[in-house]
Amino acid sequence: MLIGSKFTPVNRSTILARDVIPMPDLEFPAVAAFIAETTGIEFKLNKKYLLENRLSPRLKELGCKTYKDYILYLKYDQTKKEFHKLTTAITINETSFLRNPPQLEAFQNIVLPKIIQAAKSRIPNTIKIWSAGCSSGEEPYSLGLLSMEKYPGLSTTKQLQILATDIDDEIIAKASKGHYGQLTLRNLSPHQLNTFFKNNGTQYEINQNIRSLVKFSNLNLSDSARMRLLRDIDVIFFRNVMIYFGTETRKKIISNMYDSLRPGGYLFLGHSESLHGISKAFKLTNLGKSMVYYKEL
Ligand SMILES: C[S@@+](CC[C@H](N)C(=O)[O-])C[C@H]1O[C@@H](n2cnc3c(N)ncnc32)[C@H](O)[C@@H]1O
The missing domain is CATH 3.40.50.150 (Vaccinia Virus protein VP39)
Structure with missing residues (x-):
């Protein structure tokens, strides 16, 4: 599974070196619930690192200090622009011609x-x-x-x-x-x-x-x-x-x-x-x- 930038596999140490914003375990349920309700995609706690890695750039760009702030931003963003950026960040697009x-x-x-x-x-x-x-x-x-x-x-x-x-x-x-x-x-x-x-x-x-x-x-x-x-x-x-x-x-x-x-x-x-x-x-x-x-x- 790809866990780095969307298309480049990286290992865990590379991710940590890249100044990822840590997600406290207490904030994880609200983030996972928002994603599940709006996209259907389910993240378990053992995939928290994946969300941290994929969403940290979004938080940084928006100036959100916490994941709670980011979810609030998503909820109140009537343009839905950030929701589209979220979906791009969290989806896995692996595919190929004539698959199976x-x-x-x-x-x-x-x-x-x-x-x-x-x-x-x-x-x-x-x-x-x-x-x-x-x-x-x-x-x-x-x-x-x-x-x-x-x-x-x-x-x-x-x-x-x-x-x-x-x-x-x-x-x-x-x-x-x-x-x-x-x-x-x-x-x-x-x-x-x-x-x-x-x-x-x-x-x-x-x-x-x-x-x-x-x-x-x-x-x-x-x-x-x-x-x-x-x-x-x-x-x-x-x-x-x-x-x-x-x-x-x-x-x-x-x-x-x-x-x-x-x-x-x-x-x-x-x-x-x-x-x-x-x-x-x-x-x-x-x-x-x-x-x-x-x-x-
Ligand atoms: C692994 S790809 C599968 C591509 C292709 N069907 C194949 O088998 O090669 C999964 C795709 O599902 C899309 N996806 C995930 N959640 C979705 C949703 N709630 N609605 C529509 N598409 C979704 C992702 O964006 C991604 O492009």
Whole structure:
């Protein structure tokens, strides 16, 4: 796990040397409660060092002497600017293209043909895929890439819409640019790289035809009112996000996602995540080498 600056791992001694503002154990519950209530993300006391490390720069910039002051500032900041900075500071954005290939094979070869077939009898025949917690865009662009690879005509028909949402404004801005270094592209074949990216020297830029399928926006999954606006979704990718939430938040989000999905729709979770103890509404189904949740017709 990354505990230094957002993208650079550092060890504990480096952190201490960097003049971190210590968080008294007594202040920790109020900080953790504010974060859990507003974002769903749960921090246990053993992760206090992580909050200290990530939030100290925020306190310093605002001139807050204590974490209590910082939480008060957040509560009274009507612009919500600091809340967005908080989310950027505390979220973990680790991701990559074609993450967990067996799941994506199931998506490309089983799920996509099924939902395209089902959409034929609908007017409009739009297909909606949602990457919830999309981070820097690798997941939604991978879904666009795999869809185009299987059905090249999708780029011109406007039938496919990929909605990509995250709580972190900074990461959404990065995703929208669609520029990537080699590390995150490691699972792509040379053919996929040549077909779907433009090489700008050190960076690869995702092609416009894939980019035009993906719409990025800020969405806090803890915000049930906004979640209710999402309807008729065919497939939800909600991978490697739920692990950061407490049980009650997981239940609320999964219940909202169930309502957002069409009957016959699919829910993909991260490979270490499950709905055990969260929801019995979905049917767990085996697709190729992957287990996927399904909303029955
Ligand atoms: C580890 S990344 C997962 C990225 C991608 N889904 C994948 O599996 O590669 C987790 C993402 O969830 C986002 N996230 C955390 N809490 C969230 C919330 N309450 N609402 C929306 N997104 C959230 C983070 O900002 C982060 O970008």
